Amino acid sequence: MIKDTEILVIGGGPAGLCAASAAASLGAHVLLCERDYVPGGQLVKQTHKFFGSEKQYAGDRGIHIGQRLVEDVANNPNIEVLSEATVLGMYEDGIVTVLHDNRHLKIRPKKTIVATGAAEKxxxxxxxxxxxxxxxxxxxxxxxxxxxxxxxxxxxxxxxxxxxxxxxxxxxxxxxxxxxxxxxxxxxxxxxxxxxxxxxxxxxxxxxxxxxxxxxxxxxxxxxxxxxxxxxxxxxxxxxxxxxxxxxAVGLTPLTELCWQAGCDMAFIRELSGHVPIVDENLETSVPGIYAAGDVSGIEEASSAMVEGRLAGFSAAGALGYQPEKAKELCAAAADELRELRSGPTGAKIMAGLSKVAAKQKAEKGGACIC
Amino acid sequence: MLIETGIPTPEDIQSVTPSEERFRKGPVAIAECFQKIPCNPCTKACVKQAIRVEPDINETPKIDYDVCNGCGACIARCPGLAIFVVDKTYGENEALVKLPFEFLPIPEAGQKACGLDRSGKELGWFRVEKVIPGGKKNMTYTICLAVPKELAMEVRNIRVGGYQNG
The missing domain is CATH 3.50.50.60 (FAD/NAD(P)-binding domain)
Incomplete structure (x- = not known):
């Protein structure tokens, strides 16, 4: 049996949780798949206080931020969370397969947000x-x-x-x-x-x-x-x-297998710590309807991952017709937040990487060869 | 160099040290935050709005020493544990240093703790005057330590455990 869903979020870390809440806040129905026993991603073990501004819960400890994001998702009737659910594949016909409870589930999402995070080098x-x-x-x-x-x-x-x-x-x-x-x-x-x-x-x-x-x-x-x-x-x-x-602790590398399999245009960008999907300003990949947010599209701080998650969530919900005007405004606000977080010297590397992504994205859109 | 060792240089410290004239007026907060990172909870921690991170969130904090009354509310709120309060008017020969602390066991007021400098070097045993818990959510303790005046700008941590009574 194929399960239909409006938005599938893959990964329940800071980016995925924020993406789910953002999309659901505009009225979209979201299914969030998390391969671990509980959602929260790396936040569940971050006992230190986070940097950033109030908008990213700065000053709170990562564990507390994680609890809050998980509660927001759990309390939202528009979001269904599937834990111990490993996404195995994304196919050309739009079917996403998931291993859950020893069963092989088939999901047909209208939009997918890949927030699979990263692995240690x-x-x-x-x-x-x-x-x-x-x-x-x-x-x-x-x-x-x-x-x-x-x-x-x-x-x-x-x-x-x-x-x-x-x-x-x-x-x-x-x-x-x-x-x-x-x-x-x-x-x-x-x-x-x-x-x-x-x-x-x-x-x-x-x-x-x-x-x-x-x-x-x-x-x-x-x-x-x-x-x-x-x-x-x-x-x-x-x-x-x-x-x-x-x-x-010698760095992280984006977990991009699903993006590769889905056929997203990928590029090796050193500043983003590996191969990443090429995304546009709404974090949509070259495959229409597939978005990427958080470390999967470049290794960065959790504060940025949260904001990227929100941006992808609002974009996807808006594209489905849920309050598109409001979605546009919220996307613009999230983009501003990201710009602010990345504007200092510590964000210079990320900015350099992202400008390469933007250049490739534009070249591709214009039909020019990027090889 | 701070960026090679993690230890702020004397010049780094000098750049944020209030004047002796200001020290004579009472306790004052010092932000030993020298790198431009996107962070600003200190600005929200200060009820007197003495701490500013401007023009944008990546700037290092600037404390207006004329407005700061050294209350110490910012100490436990700084995610980098980089803010300290120094009161050189505390006693005739003693200054009070308030520092953030996140280790167990926590010393008790009246006990002596081994004071450490910015490189972790032991500077002697100093009286703990007060211990302020950060509360359930914040969880960072503020330790108030009476130190010889000449060490007021040196003592920045205490060794965990082995606290001496009396």
Whole structure:
């Protein structure tokens, strides 16, 4: 049996939840599929306070923002949430297949918003398959969702926001953090996060990388070394750091499989951290009726993901004929919010990536070759 | 460099330090927020509107030291835990430093805690004068620490646990 729905939202993280609420607020009927046990995405483990402005709930902790977004969705009669529902495929005839409760569901949405988020990147070095080497997100889940102390002593690789924040949360959980190392010459995350860690006594060392990890049955230590200006290891700078856990926070990559399968035009855009769907100003991809919002279309902060979700939700609902004038206004307001969030130096990279997307999108619309 | 180590330089600190004349008038908030990031909850935290993030949300906060009365409402509201209050009029030889704290155990008023500088270096044991809980939602504690006056611009954290009684 095929289940018809007006708007299908794939993914119940910050972008998906906001997309569902936005579309439903204009009157559209929404089905939201979340592959995890509960919606909330990465917000369920973000125990720190978020940045941004009031409009993105700045100052509130991520977990509380997540609870609020999930409640908004749950209390909206226009939204149906399907948890433990993994979207498997998007087909040419518009059918989307979902694995749920051991059944293979077929859904026929009028519009689809892909908000599948991102996955952690890994790092190649000898010994990287030893037990005790994790992605930072896994450690954060163990600690903040499962309530398990994940380690005794951790070395963190990556001084982006995830590496800095998870290090701080490890300290809060009573875990010793031997240090944070970063291959780049500068700390990539917000410096206030770095300062918070530093004044708790955790060293942050830029231009350092992992040379190798060692241990018999599980990780016993890591050899780190310094990098020169062309990112090459400097001989003789090796240092041994005994630790039982190595955490990798070396970036995220957009989870775009469904966009590829749906036939969306894709492009590799470095500033957005990988292959991303080419979207227009309403976040619609090259396949009419399929939208992309949040990390799937470029790695960014959760605050931006929420606003992108809203923008995609309003666009999709407006396109279905639900209060199109109001939808247009709300889209414009969301676009302004995004511009504001991205207008500073920390948004420069995203802006550069998005302008490439816009250029490709225009070229394609005009029928010009972009290869 | 702050961007390499996470430790603000003396020049960074100098750029946000109120004048000695202002310090003589009583407690004052200091925002050790040196990077332009999209964030402005501090502006909403201040009932006197002494903190401004202008012209847009990416600017660093500017505190009007003539308007700020050092109440400390902004300390727990800053998502980056980057705002501190310093009161150099607290005692003859002592200043009061109010700092944000998010670790367990929380010290009790009257106990002594080991004060740390911006690099986590121990500066000595100082009396905890007051502990202000941030409440159910905010959850960040504000620790009020009596420190020697000359360390008022140095002490920015306390070591977790091992608090001494009396």
């Amino acid at each position: 890994f790092l190649a070095f000898p010994g990287n398959d030893l037990p005790g080497i994790y992605g930072a997100g896994a450690v954060q889940t163990l600690m903040n969702v499962a309530g398990v102390k994940p380690a005794e002593k951790v070395l963190m690789v990556g001084a982006g926001n995830i590496g800095l924040i998870v290090s701080y949360q490890l300290l809060q959980a009573g875990v010793e953090v031997a240090g944070v190392i970063e291959a780049a010459p500068h700390i990539g995350g917000y410096l206030v996060h770095a300062s918070k860690l530093r004044r708790a006594g955790v060293p942050i060392r830029t231009r350092y990388t992992v040379k190798e990890a060692y241990g018999t049955d599980s990780l016993e230590g890591v050899v780190i070394c310094q990098l020169d200006e062309s990112w090459q290891p400097i001989p003789g700078t090796e240092e041994n750091i005994p630790c039982d856990t190595l955490c990798l």
